[in-house]
Amino acid sequence: MMVDKISMLKANTLELHYWFNDESHTMDALIQNRCEYELLGILKEVASVFNVEVRIETEPFADGGLRRWFQFGAIDPGKKATIKIALITALVTGVVVTPITTTISTVTNHLIEEIFEDKEIKELEKEKLKLEIEKLKREAEKNNQRLDNNYKLKKKRSNFYEYLNNYKKVDKVSIIIEDKAKKPIVQEKFVNRANFNDFIIVNDDLEPIEVEDAVIDIISPVLKKGRYMWYGIFKGESIRFNMKSNEFKTLVQTGKIEFRNDSSINCCLQIRRKIDSEGLEKIVGYDVLRVNYYFEDNKAIETPEGKLHKQRKNRGDDQLTIF
Template sequence: MGIENEISIIDRRTIELHNWFTDNTHLMDAVVQNKCEYEFLGIIREIASVFKIVIIIETEPLADGGLRRWFKVAAKDENKKATITVALIVAFLTSIIVTPITTSISKATEKLIEKFFEDPEINKLEKEKLKLEIEKLRQEISKNSQQLEENSVIKKKKSNFYEVLEKYPKVEKVSFLVSDSNKKERYNEQVVYRRSFKEFILVSDELEPTEIDNAVIEIISPVLKKGNYKWMGIYNGEPIPFSMKSKEFKTLVQVGEIKFKNGTAINCHLVVHKKIDNEGVERITSFEVTRVNNYFENDKPIETPEGRRHRQKKEGEKQQLNLFTKDNDKEK
């Protein structure tokens, strides 16, 4: 606690990345080192982008003892609020980088944030008529914590970082340390041991699919014969290939009960499958129509049998809910 009170929060902008080796050397495969640092820096930049601040990251000379690298983070446009935000970004980084994928980032950072705003330097700045800005920053943190929790770029880059180390047996552990600008006082060292590396690696790049009910797709090219061929349509102004998974609707098309003309559209339940690429960017991999509610002829909606069954089921569930609510009101 004494060290924390001595270090100005303004100076807490240097973070040490320390790879500890199983031997007594200070040598590391250059490709492994560069890959790890690339992912590490990517996480810092992504956190900064969530906070909407442009940062500069500078490296300092290597030091002995395994392989230690220092990264100094600064705001491109320096002012007191920006400097505090940078210190906060570094604090978030140390919390996020040591949090396994199965653990909530928000929960892991709650105590960190409380401690951050208890800092004497923050109290001093509040007295210097920055109280309103500090309060705005608190609100930004609350909002941004949720974004960081769901951020696929951070998840993927953290996974890449530990996956590279997990494949390099020489590293027995990795530690992260925030220090002042002179690196004389250090605190909050966070250590992750090799046995835990797998807890940070994504099992799959596949994301939970997005389900959209009542999606309207204009049909460009239907499939009129049997087989797993892709249909083509326009959704939200963009052409998309999609799989028609509704056997009932495909049968109606194949037997000729439904005929397509220029501008024919369907109202459907659309499932969008996505995955994250190596940079953590979400990419759509496929579209599936699992139910067709109705199709349009001359702008007139015609309900399909499966669409009618789905509608009736929803109406029945709604009626049951209303009855349940009324019964509860009467009991009160």
């Protein structure tokens, strides 16, 4: 369906359309509320990236499957706020229709270009707003790149489609950018049921972080064999961790290393992470992979594995220097 060209600056409304595989116009209230909670979460996160406080208003349902409208307005009005609302409206749409295998900016870059090429913005540039608009465009492009690595957006999008995927009545979902009068501004975007899985995160685990020279003050070592957790202080925080260095565990269990009140280690620490249901990053565990040094009376004593690691690292550096 072709639509009459309307200024992108009038983009302040999203129409969300649930398409059913029967002739009804009703939807499970819990599923609908959960889906729209995630959609509003995406909107709030995009708005926060652009540092805009947004007012969101909804309108009554309409038939044809089930349709919902969400109209956005800036708390602080003005020309710049109008541009930002148009950007946010467009970017929310881009996030919702971008599968996990595609970077969000790949889809939304052209929307940003379209907004800043709009005739109304070109007119505003003549009103001594040229520098401000150029600055806003640079800011929009920078913020757009930030969306690619935003776990909250990815998780909320995943939750949205997971709820729909488990609700067999929904055959597809569509979203379209409109003006206040509900006139379409861009083509309606569809996602079919067969593609819902392309938006769902299967594994919430994140790539672990490795800290090469982490210093841990030992509170409670494990002196006997078994799968027991050690306790220590890392960067001022009390942590429980797995000691995965078999060499160091043997030195401790055979009594070759004794711990005192001020004992600490320098180690390679792996920090395991995942994202929760809200898309927030959570630390789920710590593993000491290698002990480089342990300290006795403030004296650093290098471990055999620490010495071997340093030799391998130096050899690697020498080879890089040669090439």
